[in-house]
Amino acid sequence: MGGSIGAAVVSTVATSGIERGTVGGFTDAFTVCAIAAAAGAAVALGLVPRGKPQMSGGPHVD
Structure with missing residues (x-):
């Protein structure tokens, strides 16, 4: 759903x-894309935990 909303906004x-x-609208559209990508990267940096994942000993561990 996010992809379709993003495509609609950029279009x-x-x-x-x-x-x-x-053709300035294309420049503005690329600027919107760059800002959205930077915001997404900042959110990902805040949400993804640091370090190595700990093994839980679940059913798929060898």
Whole structure:
């Protein structure tokens, strides 16, 4: 679902520039993508725990 929402937002931003008769909308769309990627990276750095995962001794451990 996130991919379809992202594609819709980027397409809308790019189309706004095309309606004005310039290609500036594509620059704005790439900027939106870069900001979203940076925000996603920052969130991932905050959510992913550091260190090596501990083995739990579950049924799939050899």
